[in-house]
Amino acid sequence: MSAAASLSVFAVELAYWQQTAIKLVVVAIVIPTAALILGYVFLLKMMSFMQSRLGPMEAGPHGSLQLLADGLKFLQKEDVFPRRADRAVFALAPAVVLISTFLLYVVLPMGPDAVVSGLDAGLFFALAVASLSVIGVLMAGWGSANKYALMGGMRAAGQLIAYELPLVLAVMGVVIQAGTLDLNKIVVAQATGELFGWGGIGFPFILTQFVGFAIFLVAVQAELTQPPFDMPVAESELVGGYQVEYTGFRFLFFFMAEFGTAFAFAGIASVLFLGGWYVPGFDVDSNWLNLVGPIVMFVKIMAVSALIFWFRFTFPRLREDQLQKFAWKVLIPLSLLNIVMTGIFKVFV
């Protein structure tokens, strides 16, 4: 796979175990950092500005160290178990959710060789491991021995099952156009594409797959259980849903998983629809893209995240039945129609 190719990035030769160690360390650093950046920029600052307030200002310049301080506080807290909880299940649940987030980063490409493992079915892998988090949510809801937690867990499961279908179906259009499930090859397909015979900026798939992009973002919103799809945590009716009994570092796990997953999904959306790490003017397999690519990807990820969080802060919560109806009666038929149209164009145009 890409292992042999990445041996000689900038003439640096590394053994397999050295590469693996570096990749593990990078991913282990990226996920908390991504959670900190998204949490600070959007959750603390953008939401505050939208509501005409300043947000946290004390810790660090403009409150930029607020989440770090919160994280340290969480780490110092006592590890509390509810008395009647199923201890093993309760303790493992946040780890299962976080593992699902870690696995998402395995296939997220940041450059031609800047990827942990460029699987041949990378997109399929990402969608499969994203569904693992539901098991952690159900474990948390059930293990807490709390009726609100259980209701939150059930709602989350129902919602995630319903929205996994539009999530998978929405990306089918891109897969048909690119003719591959390999995320790096999808980037290359966009980089080498032409816009009416003009290859200046390649061909970002959002130009033809805007329906897929919209459905993907809505489904991601539901996968993240963010408003307007936050019935599973609904603090005003379920006092926090499946997270209600969690505190300290286990709660921190949930927080990191939520924002880390948001970052990863924004990255996948950038790869699928916005051209990924490619910069016009470079060769597609130029080594410089391993340096410039991550920066470009970061900018695109922040732009997509801004959209995700903009919806989060501006829409009121849906009702449970509205949410299910929206998935089954609007999003799924629409994405199927999108697949059919893309197929017709692929064959005849």
Place this chain on the structure above:
Amino acid sequence: MSVFSLLVAQNVVFWVIAALMVFAALRLVTTRNVVHAALYLVGVLGGVAALFLLMGAEFVGITQILIYIGAVIILFLFGIMLTRTRIGDEEKTDHRNRLGAILAGLAVAGVTIYTVIAGFGDAELGADTRTTTAEVSDSIFSQYIIPFEAVSVLLLAALIGAIVVARRE
């Protein structure tokens, strides 16, 4: 052939995964807690997916994760949690036909082992056994198109049947 020549990464990983799967499978049938049983099943099915990946069957392995862990188990857990909310051991998880169950299990294991040995003998896997998704889909939609369509119709019939059974006018 010395013992050490078998000590390559693939073999070591295989035995680790296999041991974990056997442990999870045994706990799955011996635990008295239904939710724990479902979670042990996650371990067994995850092990199956890992074995597929180990043999280079990427697409099948990922499908195993998406369908069995991501959907089937979640429906199991969903059903269990909707119907029994009590945490703790259940009384009626055991079965009276233990002997029959053991015999059936042994029979299935025997047939599987016989088929594998009769089919493959001591054939060795090559160094690179990876199959790409494109190869899998090409063979499904050309060589195996009739079985594929037959299975699709069967699943559709099962789906309609489930709706008819579940629906009360």
